[in-house]
Amino acid sequence: MSTSLPPTIVMKFGGTSVADAARIKRAARRIVAQREAGKRVVAVLSARGKTTDELIKMAEEVSPTPDPREMDMLLSTGERISCALCAMAINDLQHRAISLTGSQAGIVTDTSHTKARIIDVRAERIRQALNDDQIVLVAGFQGVSTSRDVTTLGRGGSDTTAVALAAAIGAEVCEIYTDVAGVFSADPRLVPDARKLPLVSFEEMLEMAASGAKVLQLRSVEYARTHGVRIHCRSSFEDRPGTVVIGEDETMEHPLITAVTHSTEEARITLLGVPDRPGAAAAIFNALAEANCNVDTIIQNEPLGEGRDAEVSFTIASEDLRAAEAALAPVAAELRIARIDTDPEIGKVSIVGAGMRSHPGVAAKVFDVLAEQQINIEMISTSPIKISCVIRADMVEDAVRALHQAFELGAAGIERERPIGQEAR
Amino acid sequence: MSTSLPPTIVMKFGGTSVADAARIKRAARRIVAQREAGKRVVAVLSARGKTTDELIKMAEEVSPTPDPREMDMLLSTGERISCALCAMAINDLQHRAISLTGSQAGIVTDTSHTKARIIDVRAERIRQALNDDQIVLVAGFQGVSTSRDVTTLGRGGSDTTAVALAAAIGAEVCEIYTDVAGVFSADPRLVPDARKLPLVSFEEMLEMAASGAKVLQLRSVEYARTHGVRIHCRSSFEDRPGTVVIGEDETMEHPLITAVTHSTEEARITLLGVPDRPGAAAAIFNALAEANCNVDTIIQNEPLGEGRDAEVSFTIASEDLRAAEAALAPVAAELRIARIDTDPEIGKVSIVGAGMRSHPGVAAKVFDVLAEQQINIEMISTSPIKISCVIRADMVEDAVRALHQAFELGAAGIERERPIGQEAR
Numbered sequence: 001m002s003t004s005l006p007p008t009i010v011m012k013f014g015g016t017s018v019a020d021a022a023r024i025k026r027a028a029r030r031i032v033a034q035r036e037a038g039k040r041v042v043a044v045l046s047a048r049g050k051t052t053d054e055l056i057k058m059a060e061e062v063s064p065t066p067d068p069r070e071m072d073m074l075l076s077t078g079e080r081i082s083c084a085l086c087a088m089a090i091n092d093l094q095h096r097a098i099s100l101t102g103s104q105a106g107i108v109t110d111t112s113h114t115k116a117r118i119i120d121v122r123a124e125r126i127r128q129a130l131n132d133d134q135i136v137l138v139a140g141f142q143g144v145s146t147s148r149d150v151t152t153l154g155r156g157g158s159d160t161t162a163v164a165l166a167a168a169i170g171a172e173v174c175e176i177y178t179d180v181a182g183v184f185s186a187d188p189r190l191v192p193d194a195r196k197l198p199l200v201s202f203e204e205m206l207e208m209a210a211s212g213a214k215v216l217q218l219r220s221v222e223y224a225r226t227h228g229v230r231i232h233c234r235s236s237f238e239d240r241p242g243t244v245v246i247g248e249d250e251t252m253e254h255p256l257i258t259a260v261t262h263s264t265e266e267a268r269i270t271l272l273g274v275p276d277r278p279g280a281a282a283a284i285f286n287a288l289a290e291a292n293c294n295v296d297t298i299i300q301n302e303p304l305g306e307g308r309d310a311e312v313s314f315t316i317a318s319e320d321l322r323a324a325e326a327a328l329a330p331v332a333a334e335l336r337i338a339r340i341d342t343d344p345e346i347g348k349v350s351i352v353g354a355g356m357r358s359h360p361g362v363a364a365k366v367f368d369v370l371a372e373q374q375i376n377i378e379m380i381s382t383s384p385i386k387i388s389c390v391i392r393a394d395m396v397e398d399a400v401r402a403l404h405q406a407f408e409l410g411a412a413g414i415e416r417e418r419p420i421g422q423e424a425r
Numbered sequence: 426m427s428t429s430l431p432p433t434i435v436m437k438f439g440g441t442s443v444a445d446a447a448r449i450k451r452a453a454r455r456i457v458a459q460r461e462a463g464k465r466v467v468a469v470l471s472a473r474g475k476t477t478d479e480l481i482k483m484a485e486e487v488s489p490t491p492d493p494r495e496m497d498m499l500l501s502t503g504e505r506i507s508c509a510l511c512a513m514a515i516n517d518l519q520h521r522a523i524s525l526t527g528s529q530a531g532i533v534t535d536t537s538h539t540k541a542r543i544i545d546v547r548a549e550r551i552r553q554a555l556n557d558d559q560i561v562l563v564a565g566f567q568g569v570s571t572s573r574d575v576t577t578l579g580r581g582g583s584d585t586t587a588v589a590l591a592a593a594i595g596a597e598v599c600e601i602y603t604d605v606a607g608v609f610s611a612d613p614r615l616v617p618d619a620r621k622l623p624l625v626s627f628e629e630m631l632e633m634a635a636s637g638a639k640v641l642q643l644r645s646v647e648y649a650r651t652h653g654v655r656i657h658c659r660s661s662f663e664d665r666p667g668t669v670v671i672g673e674d675e676t677m678e679h680p681l682i683t684a685v686t687h688s689t690e691e692a693r694i695t696l697l698g699v700p701d702r703p704g705a706a707a708a709i710f711n712a713l714a715e716a717n718c719n720v721d722t723i724i725q726n727e728p729l730g731e732g733r734d735a736e737v738s739f740t741i742a743s744e745d746l747r748a749a750e751a752a753l754a755p756v757a758a759e760l761r762i763a764r765i766d767t768d769p770e771i772g773k774v775s776i777v778g779a780g781m782r783s784h785p786g787v788a789a790k791v792f793d794v795l796a797e798q799q800i801n802i803e804m805i806s807t808s809p810i811k812i813s814c815v816i817r818a819d820m821v822e823d824a825v826r827a828l829h830q831a832f833e834l835g836a837a838g839i840e841r842e843r844p845i846g847q848e849a850r
Contacts, residue, residue, distance in 0.1 A: 021486035058506070061446035063513035070516070073524050074509035077502035081480070084499035088488035091495070099498050104573065125573075148529065148550075 008040040008130065010174040012140065012162035017177050017236035018082045019049035027236060028089035030177070031135060035095055040130045042169065044140040044162040045086055047078025068113035072142070072152045076102065079139035079158070087137050097135040100125065102150075105136075106168075107143030107161060109151045115292070116143060116151035118160065118223075121168035130169075138165060156217025163220045167227035173244075174224065174231050176216060181235040182242030183208065183215050185409040186260040190400050193410035197258060198241070201248040204258050204352050205231075207386040210296075211350035212263035221245065248354060256362070257353035257407040262400045264393045266296070266346040267321040268378075269328070270313040273338025274300075283331050284312065291327035293320040296348075297381040297390055309338070313379065315390055318344055346378075347396035350388040351403055357384050369406045373398050432597045433465040433555065437565065437587035441604040442661035443507045444474035452661060453514035455602070456560060460520055465555045467594065469565040469587040470511055472503025493538035497567070497577045501527065504564035504583070512562050522560040525550065527575075530561075531593075532568030532586060534576045540717070541568060541576035543585065543648075546593035555594075563590060581642025588645045592652035598669075599649065599656050601641060606660040607667030608633065608640050610834040611685040615825050618835035622683060623666070626673040629683050629777050630656075632811040635721075636775035637688035646670065673779060681787065682778035682832040687825045689818045691721070691771040692746040693803075694753070695738040698763025699725075708756050709737065716752035718745040721773075722806040722815055734763070738804065740815055743769055771803075772821035775813040776828055782809050794831045798823050 011034065013027045027045070035041050055074050059066040066074075083099035090097035106122030129136045140158025145151045153160050159176060166174035183205070186194040200208070202225035209218040215233050224231050224245065234242030274280050281300065288295055298314040316324055321344060332340055349370075356362050363380075366387050370377055375398065379390035391399060404410060436459065438452045456468050480499050484491040491499075508524035515522035531547030554561045565583025570576045578585050584601060591599035608630070611619040625633070627650035634643040640658050649656050649670065659667030699705050706725065713720055723739040741749055746769060757765055774795075781787050788805075791812050795802055800823065804815035816824060829835060 021483070024487055055506070058446070058510060059513060062449055062510045063517050065517075066513045067516045070509040070512040070522075070524055073512075073526075074506055077505050080502050081483070081499055084495040085483060085487045087495040087498075088484060088491045091492045092488050092490070097495075098574075099495055101498075101575075149523075150526075 006038050006040055007172045008042065008169055009034060010042045010044060010162050010166040010169075010171045011177060012044040012158060012175065013046065013177045013236060014158065014179070015046040015049050015052070016179045018045055018086065021085075023236075024048075024082070024085050025089045027177070028086055028093060030236065031086075031097075032090060032093045032095050035135055042126060042130070042136045042138060042165055042171070043086070044138045044158055044165065045079055045082040046140050046158040047075075048082050051078040051081065069149055072113050072116075073150050075152050076139065076142040076150045079141050083137040083139045090135055090137075095135055096133065097137055098129055099137040099139070100129075101139050102142035102161065103144035105138040105165070107138075107164065109143035109145050109153070111145040111147050111149070111151070113149070113151055115154035116145060118143060118153070118164050119146070121164050123165065123168040126165070126169060156220060159217040159220035160223055163224045163227070163229050163231065166229045167223070172230070174229050176231060176233045177236035178215060178233065179235070179237065180215060181238065181240065182233050183213065183245075183259070185258065186400055186404045187262065190262075190397050191260075191404045191410070194404065195409060195411040197243050200243055200245050200258060201354050202245060203248055203385055204354050205245045207350070207352040207383060208259055208261050211348065211352065211386065211388055212261040213259070215243075216245070255353055256355040256359055257351050257409060259352050260349065260400050260403045260407070260409065261352060262347065262349045262396050264347045264396050265318045266315045266348050266390070266393070267318045268313060268315050268343040268346045268390070269321075269324060270311065270341040270343075271328075271332070271337050271339075272311055272341065273309040273336075274312050275335055275337075276310050280310075280335055281312065283335060284328065287327045287331045288316075288324055291320075291323045293317075293324045293327065297379050297388060299379050315346055315348065315379070345393045346390060347393035348388055348390050349396055349399040349403065350386055351407065352386045354385050356386070363387050365406065366403065369402050370399055373402050375399050431463050431465055433467065433594055434459060435467045435469060435587050435591040435594075435596045435599040437469040437583060437599065437601045438471065438661060439583065439601075439603045440471040440474050440477070442602050443470055443511065446510075448661075449473075449507070449510050450514050452602070453511055453518060455661065456511075456522075457515060457518045457520050460560055467551060467555070467561045467563060467590055467596070468511070469563045469583055469590065470504055470507040471565050471583040472500075473507050476503040476506065494574055497538045497541075498575050500577050501564065501567040501575045504566050508562040508564045515560055515562075520560055521558065522562055523554055524562040524564070525554075526564050527567035527586065528569035530563040530590065532563075532589065534568035534570050534578070536570040536572050536574070536576070538570075538574070538576055540579035541570060543568060543578070543589050544571070546589050548590065548593040551590070551594060581645060584642040584645035585648055588649045588652070588654050588656065591654045592648070597655070599654050601656060601658045602661035603640060603658065604660065604662065605640060606663065606665065607658050608638065608670075609684065611825055611829045612687065615687075615822050616685075616829045616835070619829065620834060620836040622668050625668055625670050625683060626779050627670060628673055628810055629779050630670045632775070632777040632808060633684055633686050636773065636777065636811065636813055637686040638684070640668075641670070680778055681780040681784055682776050682834060684777050685774065685825050685828045685832070685834065686777060687772065687774045687821050689772045689821050690743045691740045691773050691815070691818070692743045693738060693740050693768040693771045693815065694746075694749060695736065695766040695768075696753075696757070696762050696764075697736055697766065698734040698761075699737050700760055700762075701735050705735075705760055706737065708760060709753065712752045712756045713741075713749055716745075716748045718742075718749045718752065722804050722813060724804050740771055740773065740804065770818045771815060772818035773813055773815050774821055774824040774828065775811055776832065777811045779810050781812070788812050790831065791828065794827050795824055798827045800824050
């Protein structure tokens with residue numbers, strides 16, 4: 001039976017791709033084009049442009065601390081509106097489409113309102129609609145909890161919806177349509193010479209998402225890697241192929257460095273005089289985790305002798321700074337931490353590349369390049385395929401340009417990989 | 426078990442009662458006040474002020490003929506927004522509230538999108554929440570079809586949701602909060618002397634709703650009568666009791682005339698030369714029913730001899746005029762109807778009163794009063810408790826005032842009924 005079915009694809013359209021009637025119609029035409037090319041199509045839509053912000057504003061007008069369950073009920077309406085409108089547009093193109101809420105689509109989550117995690121996808125209704133020759137539109141960013149309440153998946157949740165559905169229905173690809181043409185070797189707004197990458201491995205994409213690339217949400221990439229879902233990031237405003245994210249074993253060769261990523265929305269917190277006893281660090285980072293602050297780079301200096309106190313320094317997203325300070329206050333009192341310093345003007349520049357594993361000289365070259373630019377490195381963190389340097393926020397742009405050039409990542413460099421499959425041109 | 430439970434009430438708030446943050450908070454306080462008075466509360470909310478119009482506009486921008494299923498998916502979001510916001514406001518008042526969609530509340534409908542009818546109310550989840558000491562907010566106007574699609578109930582659907590829930594959970598009363606203080610003996614904008622009626626019977630309310638009173642939707646009154654639900658129409662902006670709609674056997678006496686109602690949004694269609702053979706009228710009115718045009722008064726003159734053609738005249742809502750003309754064209758051709766005349770400037774004035782049954786002189790008095798005002802009666806239709814006269818639209822205001830005065834319905838008249846129960850003052 002399944003061998004006789006045409007291939008299924010998932011297409012995900014972000015908020016800017018459905019922001020007004022004209023864009024919804026354009027998304028509808030893209031969806032119909034894939035259907036007419038013989039594909040079975042499931043499309044996941046985000047809320048239109050400013051809709052979510054407007055709904056949040058309504059909630060703030062009514063309540064200073066909106067109940068999370070009700071916030072989810074409120075916010076989930078935005079994606080439903082997008083889906084219903086797009087279904088209307090597709091029906092006008094003489095194709096049959098139905099929109100489904102996250103709940104109707106079988107996205108089952110845990111009960112963590114506003115940041116729920118998908119625990120099951122019961123896609124029977126989607127399969128049935130596909131078998132009935134319908135195009136299925138699914139409201140992104142939302143699901144239904146095991147307590148039968150509407151939940152939302154948190155930031156970038158629609159990407160996760162799309163990848164989860166692609167895994168559940170065995171789609172050949174999950175296409176993520178956004179307002180950028182794909183994943184680049186650096187932010188093209190900073191580096192005009194930046195190259196669109198035809199292929200990126202999951203591992204690289206994870207490091208890039210974690211270090212500032214905004215094309216794909218980290219969670220969705222993790223989900224795709226775990227379930228082996230091929231992702232294709234592409235522009236909703238042009239037809240050219242974008243970037244395909246694939247398993248590392250699928251790539252023919254590993255470039256030394258794939259991309260330079262950056263972030264200027266970081267802050268650093270330094271705790272001075274942390275007592276050198278077991279459990280101190282755990283108490284600190286548990287408090288931050290409970291406050292939902294994602295800690296990035298952590299440095300702890302070794303105390304210089306027994307009984308001496310340590311110094312702990314770490315970076316977080318700027319927007320979490322206030323929550324982090326609040327969460328740390330009671331812990332600091334309890335541990336008798338001498339001082340908490342904060343620095344909101346922190347940036348980070350990273351180079352990511354799967355080939356780095358076998359080339360130990362990369363880190364040294366990064367430090368050389370930054371030194372040449374008179375850029376002081378405040379913290380360093382590495383993974384097998386990534387080197388991140390915490391620097392002053394106002395030095396980030398120079399650092400990105402210098403690294404991109406030094407590692408010859410630009411379009412002028414050698415095209416190191418061939419596009420695959422339908423992406424070949 | 427059930428005898429130990431405190432009484433349950435249903436409170437329904439219309440669109441103007443939840444139009445902005447301040448009004449949502451006011452509704453929240455009204456709901457909490459009933460809870461604190463010891464009631465278990467289910468509140469049904471409409472979409473905020475202009476929300477439904479905005480959603481319809483979005484749909485029209487995307488599609489000239491929006492798919493009804495998708496229209497329902499779209500429009501149902503409005504009430505969900507109201508409910509989520511109101512739940513937030515109630516939670517801030519230190520009470521626990523949850524919002525439920527029509528589907529979550531167990532409102533099961535048929536599959537007639539945009540005008541679905543409720544076929545079952547599975548209120549287990551509501552009962553469970555009430556037993557957990559929660560205030561339950563239900564999105565009005567919507568349900569879930571037997572095909573598991575979101576449906577909407579058509580115009581005034583939130584009233585029907587409220588009454589259906591009141592019936593299902595055995596509520597002692599269904600309170601309908603609007604921007605008017607209750608049901609009046611005539612439209613107070615036309616008749617400053619109009620009296621708020623403390624009590625109206627279902628039968629009278631049905632006739633009033635059908636003949637132009639806009640306080641309650643016809644369908645909800647039918648549902649309430651069938652299921653014996655007591656309705657209390659009252660203002661969301663003041664605390665005084667409004668109008669209670671009750672079974673006729675509950676009223677102590679029947680006033681001759683209860684109210685004068687009117688409508689200026691009527692049109693008349695006259696078919697000249699309708700062949701005098703069986704099935705002709707059926708063909709005409711079936712075509713109108715299929716086009717969803719509600720026909721009101723119908724007059725068919727008797728043909729004066731065998732083989733002579735009849736003349737059929739009827740009124741419909743002005744907004745249905747174009748659809749009716751389109752629906753009649755093929756029938757007229759088939760039946761070889763000589764001519765179709767339309768008149769969009771039609772109005773209707775009606776007097777309603779349960780006591781009319783035993784007073785045959787009422788009709789004659791109505792005609793006298795209108796004749797005194799030089800108002801020509803173009804069509805007449807009656808029921809045991811109603812007399813309606815179709816007149817020129819521009820004569821409606823004069824007719825209402827004259828009838829209201831002639832039947833002494835004003836506040837200056839005798840208070841003919843005592844308020845009952847908690848409504849007594």
